[in-house]
Amino acid sequence: MDEALARAWITAVAEAVRAEADRLTDLDAAIGDGDHGVNLRRGFDAAVAALDSLEPATAGDVLGKTGTTLLSKVGGASGPLYGTVFRALGKTLRQGGSFADGLRAALDGVQHLGKAVVGDKTMIDALSPAVAAYAAAAGAGEAAAARAAADAAAEGVRATVPLRARKGRASYLGERSIGHPDPGATSTALILDILAEVTSGDVTARGSAR
Amino acid sequence: MDEALARAWITAVAEAVRAEADRLTDLDAAIGDGDHGVNLRRGFDAAVAALDSLEPATAGDVLGKTGTTLLSKVGGASGPLYGTVFRALGKTLRQGGSFADGLRAALDGVQHLGKAVVGDKTMIDALSPAVAAYAAAAGAGEAAAARAAADAAAEGVRATVPLRARKGRASYLGERSIGHPDPGATSTALILDILAEVTSGDVTARGSAR
């Protein structure tokens, strides 16, 4: 991933989150406190603003800056968690690791922080299979790997529907959390879907659509 | 008016107020605070209970007791006003005056207390013409006079509709009080209508319907 792609990704995510904020918020209203879309919109808008003033830099810098911005602007559960994801990606790339390594570090970081495992009905249910799928498809190139990750994440979201939540606010609902997709898993799938789009070349289309 | 008729009147009023409480309350919600029916129901139920424990007595005693009970149980504007009406009736009858005299004293008492005149959109708009009609028809007998009073009161209620209130809570609405009948005028007409019914002999029917 180069700087341009990293910037394109974050910019396109901000746009997608803006477009999908209401849906994410509604999902969170059903089994949480109804702010997930608002939280992410605030965070990614701030990240785009922060990148605007970032001097020419590496992809690692771009993603790292995104992580620290999310951490300092989002709050709630998703702020530290997505902050960790992007900081881990940034740090790995800056240290010369691959994007697959970065994703692995992101997953480790989120699990270290949130203590959730697959099946707890959290973003882990999307992130974990996505990380594995990316690694498995890495040989086929960035675009194919990203598409595989996005598809695995989407599948992971669907798998959260019948689950009873054990982590996050949805866990307070007990049985009543069953039958709804997890908002954080949904946003993870969205972010990876955007990654697949931008790596496959749709980046300019999206970028100029702003 | 004898004791039996006085008792029958109050008993039948309590019943009618219970039946009409929601309507009176709705009228009051439109231009006041939505408690007129509740207030009168509380008051007349208490009056009936007070009469139950009243030793054999005169009509004046019955109406006087009703007045003091309303005064001590209703509160709001209608408590003192209707308390005054029935105390004045009771006092006049006890002092040997006629029912027409009693009504005149009631009107004076209410106007002394509330300072309202005809056209202010209050119970005065029903009571004042009713008192005049009763006096004018007094020669035709109790039943005819009561019917004349009730009809005049009903006409007075209709006349309140286009008025802009100058007294009571409805005055706070200014122009917006126009187009609604006054709740207190409505209850005055109801009370007099019941009087016409009981004096015309429907008393036993009503009494036994309890």
Add this chain to the structure above:
Amino acid sequence: MKKFINDPANVVREALAGIAAAHPELRVDLEAQFVARAGAPRPGKVGLVSGGGCGHEPLHAGFVGPGMLDAACPGEVFTSPVPDQILAATRAADAGAGVVHVVKNYTGDVMNFSLAAELADSDGLRVETVLVDDDVAVEDSTWTAGRRGTGATLLVEKIAGALAEEGAPLGAVAAAGRLVNERSASFAVALTACTTPAAAKPGFDLPGDEIEVGVGIHGEPGRSRQKMRPAREIAALVVDAVQTAKPIGPEPLIVLVNGLGGTPLMELYLMFGEISRLLGSAGARIARSLVGNYVTSLDMAGMSLTVCRADDELLRLWDAPVRTPALRWGA
């Protein structure tokens, strides 16, 4: 309607039982239906009694205690208390120096309190009445019922209460109360109607994009219905109404931004921010302020602004110690 009640007919009595259980420092007479300070009144102190319909809590029972009321008599919801009840509260508050009645200007309240005052008078008890009529949404005229008593009631009770606590005589306590009322103006806006337990449905229907402007505290509709608008415009509207009715000069102000019951404190503070900015840029000086739900209208979402043009003495009395369930400082 969903409310934490058992039977609409018993709401007031049962709420009083709760007040009794929660406040051992108060004496609640469930029979005569009044709330007084526990213990006998301090000999020679002027008594301060207020009352009115329930549904405005913490007003009035929440303001009983040292530095404020001696007794409060709550009527049924939105219905003034009855004369017997007011008389009982007056007796409980009397310590030989007379009693001041703080009465909000509503036909029912005025009549019931004046009947009670007559009864007290025949008992040889001196009563002075302070009429509160601060709501400038209502046109004032000798031909009408006049202006309503709303938010300024709190200020009157606090300041007259402080003076009474200091041992001032009956006339002086009443005069201070009247002065506060004269110097005060209030204006309220509602975002929703309220629901009384007895009526069991909202007092009026209000479309989702409209507000009632110039409402009172009894769930009645206001002077006009207007389009919903941003907080800063509503703030301008209420400040303007208050300022037009009683122009604000260089006096130090006591400002109350009051919630009508259903509005979160967060919004009240936001409104106070807007209002203080507006008053400030008009050259006014806010010397004291209070933000919260004090003079409410059941579950109505809305707010009222009360501005009192004070002076050093009124500020001193405002600052004096007060120890009641709902207002407490310096003691």
Add this chain to the structure above:
Amino acid sequence: MKKFINDPANVVREALAGIAAAHPELRVDLEAQFVARAGAPRPGKVGLVSGGGCGHEPLHAGFVGPGMLDAACPGEVFTSPVPDQILAATRAADAGAGVVHVVKNYTGDVMNFSLAAELADSDGLRVETVLVDDDVAVEDSTWTAGRRGTGATLLVEKIAGALAEEGAPLGAVAAAGRLVNERSASFAVALTACTTPAAAKPGFDLPGDEIEVGVGIHGEPGRSRQKMRPAREIAALVVDAVQTAKPIGPEPLIVLVNGLGGTPLMELYLMFGEISRLLGSAGARIARSLVGNYVTSLDMAGMSLTVCRADDELLRLWDAPVRTPALRWGA
């Protein structure tokens, strides 16, 4: 949605501006977004910092002042504050004796506060964390996020605050906070959903004859939906839930009957009456009580019960002087 706001994105900042205008005794940092006592912290005093999403007012900013919090950091509505903000508040509260973080047990709050504590630690600042998780509507388990922090937060902040004010060391202040939390249990019932400014519509649909039982303070649905019922039955339900989870013995109790924002005080007092009757007939002894809107959920109609099994020392600390916008006695 009708609210006294300008733009949902600015609600918190504008409400903070209002708090700043209303409370000169507080220092409001609009940039770093925290509220602290005015003036430098008293040298050697342990600092007490809390925070959490907005929408629970007066919690937390309303509890900043002598005898309670040194600083509060409000996040966006129902969203925990961010680490930088918590760190700034922690610095403002530090007087060299360390700082206690009072954190309600939500994933977001726990993570953001712990990141802030790490940052503080690298600054050489000692931080102890008291986790509040009193809501017994949620099953407790090491496999889940555990119980939520709700009404007991007020008790923890009051009692730990009193101890800090007396000059107790960091460990003791934190231990007192943890003890209060351990001894406390809460349970809440909602009659309506609440509406966040950003969502602009109620968080859930609730039919006119149903209630949500076992709700938290973030507008989330509860553990179950049940039929509406009289106050005395709802009282029995919440008392039962609290008693089952943490049996009540002969200890003196501190009881908080708390409104969730949209419920009139009259109903809260009525509920307190019912609850004190139930607890009394179960042989429990209410030593102290508090009734009002303290830990709210925006405009939600509903109430929560918090029971803390205290002892003489906790009662002494509860009674100690406190002087904050929303809680004030003895000072």
